[in-house]
Amino acid sequence: MSETYLATRPAPPRRWGRLAGGKTFPVAAVVFVLIVVWYLGAIGLNSGRVIDGYDADDDMRNKWTTSDLIADTLSMNRPVLPAPHQVLVELDKSVLETAPTSNRSLLYHAWITLSAAMVGFAMGTVLGIVLAVGIVHVRTLERALMPWVIASQTIPILAIAPMIIVVLGAIGFVGLVPKAIISAYLCFFPVTIGMVKGLTSPELLQLDLIRTYSATPSQVFWKLRWPASMPFLFPSLKIAVALAVVGAIVGELPTGASAGLGARLLAGSYYGQTVQIWSALVLASLVAGLSVAAVGWAERLTLRRMGGRT
Amino acid sequence: MGRDYILIAALLAGIVAPFLSVGNAESWPTAAMALWIVALAAAAILLLPLSASWAAPLAIGGAAVGAVALYLLLDAGARGLAAPGLWLAMIALAFLVWRAMERSAALGARTKSRFLDLAAPILLGIWIVYLWQAIIVGFDVPHVLLPPPTEIAGAIFSSTGTLVADFVQTFIRSMIPGYAIGCGAGFLVGVLVDRIPFFQRGLLPLGNLASALPIVAVAPIMVMWFGFDWQSKAAVVVIMTFFPMLVNTIAGLAALGRFELDLMRTYAASYGQTLRMARLPAAMPFIFNALKVNSTLALIGAIVAEFFGTPIVGMGFRISAEVGRMNIAMVWATIVVAAVTGSAAYGAISLVERSLTFWHPSLRKVA
Numbered sequence: 001m002s003e004t005y006l007a008t009r010p011a012p013p014r015r016w017g018r019l020a021g022g023k024t025f026p027v028a029a030v031v032f033v034l035i036v037v038w039y040l041g042a043i044g045l046n047s048g049r050v051i052d053g054y055d056a057d058d059d060m061r062n063k064w065t066t067s068d069l070i071a072d073t074l075s076m077n078r079p080v081l082p083a084p085h086q087v088l089v090e091l092d093k094s095v096l097e098t099a100p101t102s103n104r105s106l107l108y109h110a111w112i113t114l115s116a117a118m119v120g121f122a123m124g125t126v127l128g129i130v131l132a133v134g135i136v137h138v139r140t141l142e143r144a145l146m147p148w149v150i151a152s153q154t155i156p157i158l159a160i161a162p163m164i165i166v167v168l169g170a171i172g173f174v175g176l177v178p179k180a181i182i183s184a185y186l187c188f189f190p191v192t193i194g195m196v197k198g199l200t201s202p203e204l205l206q207l208d209l210i211r212t213y214s215a216t217p218s219q220v221f222w223k224l225r226w227p228a229s230m231p232f233l234f235p236s237l238k239i240a241v242a243l244a245v246v247g248a249i250v251g252e253l254p255t256g257a258s259a260g261l262g263a264r265l266l267a268g269s270y271y272g273q274t275v276q277i278w279s280a281l282v283l284a285s286l287v288a289g290l291s292v293a294a295v296g297w298a299e300r301l302t303l304r305r306m307g308g309r310t
Numbered sequence: 311m312g313r314d315y316i317l318i319a320a321l322l323a324g325i326v327a328p329f330l331s332v333g334n335a336e337s338w339p340t341a342a343m344a345l346w347i348v349a350l351a352a353a354a355i356l357l358l359p360l361s362a363s364w365a366a367p368l369a370i371g372g373a374a375v376g377a378v379a380l381y382l383l384l385d386a387g388a389r390g391l392a393a394p395g396l397w398l399a400m401i402a403l404a405f406l407v408w409r410a411m412e413r414s415a416a417l418g419a420r421t422k423s424r425f426l427d428l429a430a431p432i433l434l435g436i437w438i439v440y441l442w443q444a445i446i447v448g449f450d451v452p453h454v455l456l457p458p459p460t461e462i463a464g465a466i467f468s469s470t471g472t473l474v475a476d477f478v479q480t481f482i483r484s485m486i487p488g489y490a491i492g493c494g495a496g497f498l499v500g501v502l503v504d505r506i507p508f509f510q511r512g513l514l515p516l517g518n519l520a521s522a523l524p525i526v527a528v529a530p531i532m533v534m535w536f537g538f539d540w541q542s543k544a545a546v547v548v549i550m551t552f553f554p555m556l557v558n559t560i561a562g563l564a565a566l567g568r569f570e571l572d573l574m575r576t577y578a579a580s581y582g583q584t585l586r587m588a589r590l591p592a593a594m595p596f597i598f599n600a601l602k603v604n605s606t607l608a609l610i611g612a613i614v615a616e617f618f619g620t621p622i623v624g625m626g627f628r629i630s631a632e633v634g635r636m637n638i639a640m641v642w643a644t645i646v647v648a649a650v651t652g653s654a655a656y657g658a659i660s661l662v663e664r665s666l667t668f669w670h671p672s673l674r675k676v677a
Contacts, residue, residue, distance in 0.1 A: 026512030045535075080535065140408065143415035144430040153606060155649040158526070159613040159629055163641050166633045167455055242522040249524050253617050262527075269530030269618055277530055285523045292522045 038084055045080040046073035082275045090279040110283050112260040116176045117248035117291070120183020121241050127184060128191025128240070129233075135192070136199040136225070146196075153189045158182070158250050165251060179251035179260075183244040190243070194236025198229025227306060234299035238292050245288040261287070317356055320405035323398050324350045324376075333393030335386040342382035346399065349376030353406055356413075366417040369410035370433065376403045377440055390449050400444065407437045457639040465643040472628070473647050479624040481651055483540040485612040488547025493604055496552045497597065500559025501585070514560055520553040529615040538619045546615040551604040558600035562593025595670050598663040605655040609648065 050072045054064050074083040082090075091106065098105040131149065135142045161182045168178040202224050210224050252262025261284045268277035328338055328346070338346070352372025356365060380399055388396040411430045418426035439459050445451065446458040453461060466473065503509045529546050536542035566589050574584045616626025625644050632640040 023511055023515060026508050026510075027515050028512075030509065030512035030516060140412040140415055140430065143418070143427070144411045144434040147428075147431040148434065151653055155606075155645075155652050158610045159625065159648050160641075160645050162617070162630050162633045163638065163645075166636075167638065170454060170636075238522075242524075246524040246526060249527055250614055253614070265527055265530050266618070269533065272534070274531070274534065281527050281531075284527055288522050288524055289519065 035084055038081075039074070042079065042081045042083040043070055043073045046076055049080065050076065078272050079274055082278050086275055087278045087282055090275045091282060094279060095283070106261075106264070106279060106283050109259055109261050109264050109280070110287055113179075113245070113248045113252065113262065113284070114287055114291075116179035116251065116260070117183050117241075117244040117287075119176060120180035120247060121187055121244040121291075123180060124184035124187025124240060124244065125191050125237065128188040128236075129195055131188065131192045132195030132199060133221075135196050149189065149192055158186070158247070161247070161250050161253070179248045182251040183247035186243040186247040187240040190236040190239040191233070194232045195229055198232030199225045201232065202228045230302060230306060234295065234302070237295045237299075241291045241295050242288050245284065245291060249284060314357055314409075316405050317353055317409055320402045320409070321350060321353050321357075323402035323405070324353065327395045327399035327402060330395035330398060331393060332383060332386075332388040332395040333390065335383060335388040335393065335396075338395075339382055339386050342379045342386070345375050345379035345382070349373070349379060349403075349406065353409075356409065362413060362417045362420055366410070366413040366429070369406065369413045370429075373403065373407045373410045373433075376406060380444070384444060384447055388448070393448075396448065400441075404437075404441075407433065454636055454638055457642055461639045462642040462646060465639040466646060469640065469643070473643060475623050476625045476628050476644065477647055477651065479540065479621075480543070480612050480616065480626065481609070484543035484615075484624070485547055485608050487540075488544035488612065489551055489604060489608040491544070492548040492551030492608070493555045493601060495548070496555025496600070497559050499552075500556050500563065503556075504560060504563045505581075510560060514557065517553050517557040517560070521557065525550050525553075526611060526614045529611070530618045532615065533618045538621055543612045543615040543620075543624075546611045547608045550607045550611040554603050554607065555597070555600040558596040559593060562596030563589050565596065566592040594667045595663075598659065598667060601659050602656055602663075605659055606652055609652050609655070613648065 047069060050069060053072075073079070075086070076082075079086070094104065094106040098107075100107040100111075102108060131145070135146055135149075164182055165178045168174075168181070206224060206228075207220070210220055215223065248260070249262040249265070252260040253266055261280050264280040265277055268274070268280065324346070328343065332338065349372045352368055352375070356369055356372070360368070376399075380396065380403060383396055383399070411433050414426065414429035414433065418429060442456075443458045443460060446453070446456060457465075503513055526546070528549055529542075532542045532545040532549075536545050563585075570588055570592070571584070574588050579587070613624075613626040613629070616624045617630055620627040622631075625648055628644045629641050632638070632644070
């Protein structure tokens with residue numbers, strides 16, 4: 001029945017159908033809706049304080065119009081919720097118009113955070129892979145260590161960030177290293193889990209085959225297990241790199257670090273500079289998103305060079 | 311199985327150790343020496359071909375006796391690098407503990423007992439805490455750097471009241487309402503969005519993107535909007551838990567196969583019936599996955615949000631305040647509470663999952 005129904009019906013407008021069927025258009029539509037909601041929210045949340053201001057001002061009391069109100073809510077100095085364009089202006093001011101080396105530049109702070117996150121990401125990845133190799137090769141380790149690796153993630157580990165920072169600070173480690181350690185701790189888990197899965201992914205048939213070639217254990221590892229684990233490694237790395245950025249930001253909170261995106265968030269919240277908080281937030285999201293994209297790019301490159309299907 | 315080199319190394323090291331200097335302790339106390347000989351005897355017996363059901367308890371017992379012996383020696387004043395005898399004995403003990411883990415893992419694998427499966431990880435945990443204590447005491451590590459486990463336990467017992475108040479503030483008042491609202495909203499929006507494929511295609515990539523974003527960083531904004539008390543923490547938790555639940559609900563509702571949906575259609579099931587009887591049960595593993603991920607995220611959100619301003623109670627406040635006073639034992643006590651809370655929440659959700667999604671392949675017991 002449905003076939004005849006379709007056949008007699010005029011073909012739907014094709015471009016619209018293709019747009020709505022893909023991903024770009026729905027995503028754009030949802031983003032647009034979110035921006036509209038953001039503007040409406042900014043007007044709604046800020047109007048209370050603007051109206052209070054009008055009431056205190058003899059010239060404006062009872063004479064203001066709705067368009068006055070909307071214009072003023074979207075251009076407040078310290079809004080409850082800044083409008084998107086205010087955040088963009090602040091970003092433009094602190095990213096494009098300030099030299100990246102000045103500590104007023106948000107890029108400078110983003111770099112501080114990103115460098116700590118990357119060092120931590122590298123440390124966590126190496127630790128995660130080493131643990132996974134140990135767990136795959138030593139049975140006792142698998143039995144004894146694996147439950148702890150899993151349990152370590154049910155611990156709200158970010159909570160110990162301030163202690164790591166302060167304790168390492170007490171013995172002379174300040175700046176990048178303590179933050180990197182927090183990032184590394186957050187990173188290692190997804191890598192370990194993914195790599196244990198990946199290193200054990202070769203089937204018995206493949207393991208038997210390579211044994212018939214009388215491969216040594218290290219050859220089994222480098223020629224079979226390691227390449228087979230790559231498709232598992234990269235999704236874990238994507239999760240890990242996002243966590244590394246979170247770890248670095250939170251690592252900057254507790255001691256009032258003087259630089260970094262976390263420090264900007266903290267300073268903004270002390271002084272009620274909401275626009276500054278939001279622009280730090282947007283940049284933090286960008287840093288995280290770009291890091292994940294970079295790992296995705298490395299993934300495609302690696303898998304293509306290995307002749308994988310991507 | 312060939313010669314057990316690990317045990318032989320343990321024995322050799324264990325026999326040589328008492329002849330080396332033990333620093334300020336000057337000589338091994340009689341009790342320590344007697345227990346140490348018992349431990350070595352256990353290691354020697356383990357060299358014989360024993361069945362696993364005998365070897366595992368023997369190795370565990372030997373390791374325990376050896377641990378007590380070395381702690382007595384430590385108590386007698388053996389400190390630092392001046393006491394190589396102590397540390398060589400410690401290495402011997404490490405080998406023995408390794409054997410104990412191996413033997414109990416083998417026993418657990420053979421008897422397929424879930425209780426025995428836990429023996430190896432528990433042994434590892436106890437060994438790490440013991441080593442932690444021994445190294446802190448043995449090398450006189452400043453307690454500001456890392457307090458020994460006994461001091462942390464002392465802090466837990468001496469300030470139980472404070473810890474309970476923090477727990478109530480952070481877990482019961484901030485986290486649970488936020489967790490319930492965030493997961494509930496994520497689930498409801500997921501079900502609604504599932505009806506409109508357009509929004510589904512639009513929201514899923516954004517939801518996935520959101521999982522990569524450092525959402526904890528909205529904490530200062532929430533504190534500004536909702537004040538210092540639990541409401542702002544709950545708001546952070548809501549935002550953090552919403553997206554994982556949304557993404558998993560959408561993915562879970564799409565998990566049902568063509569066949570099952572066709573079958574429901576042949577029964578003339580309505581949308582609501584299909585949802586309730588086929589699609590939601592199929593989505594359960596995904597939803598529980600989100601619930602488990604969220605339980606950890608929620609606790610992190612609640613604690614981190616407290617760094618930005620809080621009434622003078624709560625785990626996050628306790629951590630940042632006691633760090634400031636360099637009262638590190640109390641910080642560790644709070645972390646222990648947070649760790650136990652997080653693990654317990656995770657475990658409780660896993661138990662519910664086990665009873666609700668018993669049919670899922672990952673939970674089915676292989677007969």
